[in-house]
Amino acid sequence: MRGFVGEMEKAAISGAVGLGAGLLLWGAYVTAPYAGITISPTAIMVLAGGVAFGSSIALMTFVVLNRPEPRHPKPWRRIADLSVADYLHFPRSGVRLVVKPDTMIRELDICRHPTSYASKDVVLTIKKASGKAIFNPLLLAELFKNLSGFANFLHVLLVNEHDEFVGYIPAYYARTQMVGAQGEGKITKYIIDVLSDPPSKSVQLREIGGLSVYETISDKTLITDALKRLSEGLFRGFVVFPGHRNRKPIGVIFEDALVKANMLYRD
Numbered sequence: 001m002r003g004f005v006g007e008m009e010k011a012a013i014s015g016a017v018g019l020g021a022g023l024l025l026w027g028a029y030v031t032a033p034y035a036g037i038t039i040s041p042t043a044i045m046v047l048a049g050g051v052a053f054g055s056s057i058a059l060m061t062f063v064v065l066n067r068p069e070p071r072h073p074k075p076w077r078r079i080a081d082l083s084v085a086d087y088l089h090f091p092r093s094g095v096r097l098v099v100k101p102d103t104m105i106r107e108l109d110i111c112r113h114p115t116s117y118a119s120k121d122v123v124l125t126i127k128k129a130s131g132k133a134i135f136n137p138l139l140l141a142e143l144f145k146n147l148s149g150f151a152n153f154l155h156v157l158l159v160n161e162h163d164e165f166v167g168y169i170p171a172y173y174a175r176t177q178m179v180g181a182q183g184e185g186k187i188t189k190y191i192i193d194v195l196s197d198p199p200s201k202s203v204q205l206r207e208i209g210g211l212s213v214y215e216t217i218s219d220k221t222l223i224t225d226a227l228k229r230l231s232e233g234l235f236r237g238f239v240v241f242p243g244h245r246n247r248k249p250i251g252v253i254f255e256d257a258l259v260k261a262n263m264l265y266r267d
Helices: 002-030 043-065 137-147 171-177 182-196 200-207 223-233 255-264
Strands: 095-099 122-127 155-158 165-170 216-218 236-239 251-254
Touching: 043 236, 095 216, 137 171, 155 171, 155 182, 155 236, 165 171, 165 182, 165 200, 165 236, 171 182, 182 200, 223 236, 223 255, 251 255
Parallel strands: 095 122, 122 155, 216 236
Antiparallel strands: 155 165, 236 251
């Protein structure tokens, strides 16, 4: 009812403005004889024109009054305010698989009994050894082949010997491009090399839709600031951490999710 009254008020204002504009123009011609000006037969046409003019003014006024007010993003909205449905949170249940260079891939229970894990979420963490040992790319290719049949295998995290994040790989790429003999070179470039020198090598992960050591963000960051950083750095997303930590990431948020969140959460 309140909205209807508001519309009626706007219509009344628009009509009054239009009528006033028409009468003002018409009145100028009606009072012309009193000023010593002869009224020609075209006065009737002028009157009609005045009415049309007033109608146009009324219409434009109504359109202006009904223009929706701009809605601005809430400047205080942070990534931490977003729900699990708003971006890809790493699952807290299921399988959190951690492999190191000395891990016996074939002895992993998920490889020996895959049917027991068919419906579980799988997050794989590949951890650098504290010594000089490095991964055998063929063994990692074997692991990805074993995990390729898991529909809920979605994320691969790379961490250093201190459990600090150094890179992110979409599991889709790992299970389709890093399998078999063909995957050896890709595993070497995007995993082994990245673990050996994250500052310079992790940026290569952008080539496969991954995220480098530089593309991390705190969940305390404002959404507007996150979008600004995306634009300035030409990034496609971030690995999200709680507070200002660089361990135990909670999810990955890409540009489309940030843009959507910025559009939805408005006053």
